[in-house]
Amino acid sequence: MVTATREMDLSLGPVRFDWSREELLDFYDEVTDYPVSTVYLGEVVCPKMAGLTISDLESVGKKLEASGKKVYISSLALVADHMDRERVRSIMALPFPVECNDAAAFQLGKGKELVAGPHITTYNIPSIEFLKDLGIDRLVFPVELSIESMKSIISNCEIATEAFAYGNLPLAFSWRCYTSRAFGLLKSNCRHDCRKFPEGMLIEDLDHKPLFKLNGTEILSAKCSNLIREVDDLRKAGVNTLRISPQQGVTKEVVNIFNERIKGEIDADEGMRKLTPLEKVGFCNGWHHGKAGLEYLENYEETAFIAE
């Protein structure tokens, strides 16, 4: 039985949107002062979107390391064409450990310090044990896992764990660039239309309820996953790190609110009160509770296992 002895900390996930190089450089200048232990840098969605060059990643990563952060470079979640393959190859040459989001990164990262990212199907102990045999000692849970499932893994397997705690949920990846398609273009002749949607392009269903956000080749949840009320659940389950996924304009405040919450300086209600004005579409937390991901359970009693 592994128990959580470490204090819970925060990480900053990779920027998923097509922000400009200048914006990204300014953003990461600020991140040096964020109360996060860990920063994931780099492109997960589309190599054409990547605002930072490989040498930018190196300089930004070094700056973040100098400010005391642990830095990982995140790899693409879909590796298919030459550009994708080259991107994965080039991040392996950087002097940082890598968050692998596709098996290609495991293969190319032999000998490096590697993390199994949220797009790896670490749903069960045999898979995690296999990855541990390859030297992988940290994983980011798949976003659809419930707290029960996370707890089952943590209590049966010694590995550092991280859970996606705030941000639009990554739901799917395609060969197709959805943003380009909305403008009658293909991925191969894209015009960087995703630059116009720094928070993604909203999709609503026929009742005008927000459903997804298109972000280039990726589909995100329209709602923002928010586990501020579940911080104690996650801590008791033994999750080590909570991931905040960057969103334009609000990331610093979100990180600070989560930091106050994990340190016990504010309670869940206060955290919710502070987060609510920062989110335009609305929150969801359903997957955490084993429900549909888009649901938001507002007044739940602490989840069942805590009452065991």
Added chain:
Amino acid sequence: MEREKIELCCPAGNLPSLKAAIDNGADVVYLGFRNATNARNFEGLNFSNKDITSGIEYAHRKGKKVFVALNTFPQFEDAKIWFKSVDTVVDMGADAAIIANMGVLKYASDTYPDLRLHLSVQASSSSVESLSFYRDHFNIKRAVLPRVLNVEEIKEIKEEMGDFEIEVFGYGGLCINICGRCYLSSYITGVSCNTGGVCSPSSAVSFENEGDELKVSLGSVVLNKYSAGEVTSYPTSCKGRYYYNGNELGYPIEEPASLSVLDILPQIIGSGADSLKVEGRQRTRSYVATITGIMREAIDRYYDDPDSYYVDEKWLAETATAMEGMKTTYGPYMEK
């Protein structure tokens, strides 16, 4: 030297469909157990152990093969159910197991070094590097490629991988997002494709008449409203009609279309792919019979005389009926 024909690999959700596939020219039938080990775990579908054994006997008697798909991802303590299913596949004498999960692959390759392992499309493996990873660790002999590659990329994979078999989708439902990393249905319904084996479960689908329109929902989400006479299709969230980019209305993810490579069969065969897969274990016996027959005829016609291959009007009429008038697409094969 005459090249070996591309293999035709067809779906079966029950024993009559398996027989229909074999009788209409399939080289291989793939199928799954009636539980969560199966990525087509639909209600009322799939095989009992007894039926798989009969199916394998039937296929082997006709010189054909049966692959068993165990292509989902166990959770909690459930991995042992998948392991037991691997044992059963071996006991039954199936010709290959199609597996997605690393833990299950590890068990299968360690326990049964002689069992032929194929990497499922659910493993999302779409590059030489990723395929090499799975081959190095689990000795897989073949991979079912995700529908994210064009024919040139498939050709490169085939060449770079050397002695390794490639299976590609030729007909049927088109997952527009890479399989194994798509949570759209799970997000809306709470039932995970990866762990529960069902996309867009029928229990979450509802139909409602609203005036002259038919409103189709998945969970709490309205996927479409059809006016009278419009062609409807099985509702999945990737093929929903939505508002996007302000207030435009349309199909911003994917049109309700199904994949067909009949027009581009020479290019698909030219990619060097070893096996052509028909999707549709959830479909009827008559669908399996029709599509298998057409694909058989198309493949045979191509090999008889590659230069004069053409698509028969009759095939188009028959597939149009089988697909209830749905449009067809090449997916990513020709341009991305």
